[in-house]
Amino acid sequence: MSYFSEIYHGIKTLLTGMSVTGKYFLNARKGAITQQYPDNRDTLKMFDRFRGEVIMPHNELNEHACDGCQKCEIACPNGTIEIIWDREIDPETGRKSKIIDKFIYHLSMCTMCGLCIDVCPTDAIVWGQNFENSTFDRSSLTRVLNKPGSTQRADARAKE
């Protein structure tokens, strides 16, 4: 008798599978996951987890959170990040502290492993969602992430 129950079971499971794909077929018009990229360029929003490039967010006062600790530079497995830094004397406390001059990021060498972002104590660098990174000139992939004339944010300085 197991012969017939196997046939019944087989047909039942096949029909279950067909009903699943049948529902997909009927919903394909509205539920299509395809992004028709160059057409929807204006409305396309990449998902939050997407690793496009490393960026350093600045607030409206042109301040960033990087205190130049260089942990990201050490963590990077292929030398993508170079930090040119300096020391300055804090006018309030009189202590010497590090400030960054240039945060240089070589996108052409980056493997998007995310170790720099994991290790950053002040969350100064985050993932950006931009993926249109191709250029005709390799040198334009080397970027300075801190904007000119930017300073360190006060709350990030207090964390030290």
Next chain:
Amino acid sequence: MFLEITQQIHQWLLSLLPETAVPYVEMVLIAVVYLALFAVLGLFLVLLERRVAAWFQLRIGPNRVGFQGVLQTIADALKLVSKELVGIKKADKFLYNLAPYFVIITSLTALGLFPFSPYFQGFDINIGIFLLIALSSIGVIGILMAGWSSNNKYSLIGAMRSGVQTISYELSIGLSLLTMVLLTGSLQLSEIVEVQKNGWLILQGHIPAFIAFVIFIIAGTAETNRTPFDMVEAESELGAGFHTEYSGMKFAYFFLAEFINMFIICAIATTVFFGAWLSPFGITDSIVWLGPFWFMAKTFVLIFLMMWFRWTFPRLRVDQLLTLEWKYLLPINLVNIVLMAVLVWQNLIIQF
């Protein structure tokens, strides 16, 4: 209407040419008609397959060339024509070049046998179904030739699997059609349609006819080497199977023949189970020129069913394939034939 047109063309040719030459010219004309049908069907089926596959996978599919992608396959065909025919040094040149034509000619010949309408049938032979089964299994010789002559182990394995598959499933196709022949009492396709004027055979034969239809569609899917029975060209195991070494238009011939074979299997099912050009409940039987429309409509419903199979089920292993045929389909089929014979003997068939 078809009759009038053909009569007019016949008269016109008679007035133009000597009487002995007319039949030859007409043969060429009919061949051109069927070639055109073949080409259009092939291109359309490939496009349909790609769109339907996309919808089953929640994608959009080709929609760039022409309106909603209708010209996509024409663009593909042009590309394939323009491509180089790469030859292999150690291939068996004769068989290698012959194989694609073998495959495509058998499917083209089979196309000529279908009753698209009472007046639109290329060749109404009295052993129609028998010839169709024979033709649909000759195609496998072309596949075997292609696999053998390519001098490539993957091609050969693919071709051998195709042989195993066709030999096994040919039995099921033959027996399930034989079940229906018990009802019709004739192998001639026009006679089979004639019988169905009292109700399509799947209704006339009810339970055993339905079982026969299910078996036929399973075996037909296997016969055309489509997923879930596509071990012949299992991409993950064999590269592209028997046509690994083919390129350009020769590859396109295999590809087209595969799709036309799918059409042929569905057209056989339409003819034998669903009343060919007859309309449902006889609503438009008085309008003869709607025949091809009904034939195509039914066939495309069945083709959609086969595409549904293809994009739902995973591929079978070789031993599972043979188990399905020899342990399940064949015994059921044999019992089914006896059941149908009893039905016909006791006159339990349903007729309207």
